[in-house]
Amino acid sequence: MTTMPKFKTDAPTTTTDVARIGDRTVRVFGVLICPCCLVRLHATAMRDIGDDEYALICPRCHSDVLSITAH
Amino acid sequence: MHEDGNVRTLTTRWQQLLDAYKRMWETVPVDADGCKYAPVCDDEMPGYLGRLVGRTVTAAEWQAAQRWEWEQIAGGKIVAAPPHPAEVSVRIDDYQDALRRLTSCLVRLLGHPPITNLAFADYKYNEDPYWLHTLGELEARAKLMLEFAQQAPATLYVMRGRLEGFASAPDLVMDEATRGAYRATIEALDRTQAALGVPLAERSRHFEMKHVRGAPVPPPEADPELQRMSKDELRAALSDTRTRLEAVETEISRRTSAAARALAGMLVSAREPLACQQPQEKTP
Numbered sequence: 645m646t647t648m649p650k651f652k653t654d655a656p657t658t659t660t661d662v663a664r665i666g667d668r669t670v671r672v673f674g675v676l677i678c679p680c681c682l683v684r685l686h687a688t689a690m691r692d693i694g695d696d697e698y699a700l701i702c703p704r705c706h707s708d709v710l711s712i713t714a715h
Numbered sequence: 716m717h718e719d720g721n722v723r724t725l726t727t728r729w730q731q732l733l734d735a736y737k738r739m740w741e742t743v744p745v746d747a748d749g750c751k752y753a754p755v756c757d758d759e760m761p762g763y764l765g766r767l768v769g770r771t772v773t774a775a776e777w778q779a780a781q782r783w784e785w786e787q788i789a790g791g792k793i794v795a796a797p798p799h800p801a802e803v804s805v806r807i808d809d810y811q812d813a814l815r816r817l818t819s820c821l822v823r824l825l826g827h828p829p830i831t832n833l834a835f836a837d838y839k840y841n842e843d844p845y846w847l848h849t850l851g852e853l854e855a856r857a858k859l860m861l862e863f864a865q866q867a868p869a870t871l872y873v874m875r876g877r878l879e880g881f882a883s884a885p886d887l888v889m890d891e892a893t894r895g896a897y898r899a900t901i902e903a904l905d906r907t908q909a910a911l912g913v914p915l916a917e918r919s920r921h922f923e924m925k926h927v928r929g930a931p932v933p934p935p936e937a938d939p940e941l942q943r944m945s946k947d948e949l950r951a952a953l954s955d956t957r958t959r960l961e962a963v964e965t966e967i968s969r970r971t972s973a974a975a976r977a978l979a980g981m982l983v984s985a986r987e988p989l990a991c992q993q994p995q996e997k998t999p
Contacts, residue, residue: 677764677767677768679768679769679770681780681783682764682768682772682776682777682780683780683783683784684784703787704780704783
């Protein structure tokens with residue numbers, strides 16, 4: 645397996661992304677991938693679709709990959 | 716972000732490229748250990764993604780997704796990076812996989828106990844290095860074929876791209892002889908690429924005879940010196956490409972027939988010792 649070695653740095657090497665859900669900030673560790681077209685998703689692209697619901701739309705196939713209801 | 720002096724002295728264009736590459740690198744997923752997978756050509760990436768997503772992911776699908784992402788990021792700024800279209804590289808991958816499988820099958824076949832016993836029994840009784848020699852030669856030929864097949868399609872593709880790009884210059888006018896040479900070269904390329912399993916590329920307008928015959932005379936505002944220069948260059952490039960292509964074709968046929976002959980010889984002589992081995996075993 646061809647990977648880059650992980651070095652001990654002061655910065656975390658895990659990819660993190662931040663989603664704003666209402667007045668909360670949710671930190672997403674790792675990588676989100678659209679299951680149908682394999683494109684990487686960005687949690688910052690999470691949008692308010694009303695009724696306290698937040699959705700993450702795949703930019704390539706425009707499918708609703710993830711939806712969260714904030715209560 | 717880039718505090719390095721070397722980076723800061725780059726021009727805006729290079730800075731753009733650098734940013735694009737950096738953002739591309741950030742799109743490469745990270746596994747549970749925090750290691751980044753190598754981009755596009757990693758063979759294990761589809762399997763990894765398939766386990767993540769829960770369905771079968773093909774290499775073409777993964778490459779298409781990666782390409783789409785990179786197009787979004789780079790926005791056409793990077794022109795030198797993609798070497799060939801997806802379907803071509805997929806076909807080349809298929810071809811190389813087939814050859815790799817052939818080689819592994821051959822190696823497994825040679826590791827099969829009856830065959831090994833046969834070969835090495837013969838070697839032991841006769842004190843004859845013939846079998847070892849044959850097996851080694853066969854393996855060497857398989858490796859050569861694999862290596863050649865790994866390099867040939869890409870080389871041909873690049874050569875063809877250069878040739879077609881050269882011939883598709885808007886102000887280029889070919890005479891009858893040059894067009895004939897061009898046609899012959901393109902046909903030879905077609906034949907070779909078809910033999911290698913690479914799909915045929917788009918042909919330029921110079922390939923069509925009837926189309927070019929009715930073509931208008933060169934526009935008067937075109938620089939005649941430039942035209943003469945490009946014609947000479949084209950002729951030189953054509954003869955060079957033709958020579959190389961003939962060499963490639965000769966090499967392909969030579970290696971194929973040599974490997975077939977070696978295989979046939981091995982199979983024939985694999986049958987012969989069986990017949991003459993039993994009396995040998997009975998005599999002591």
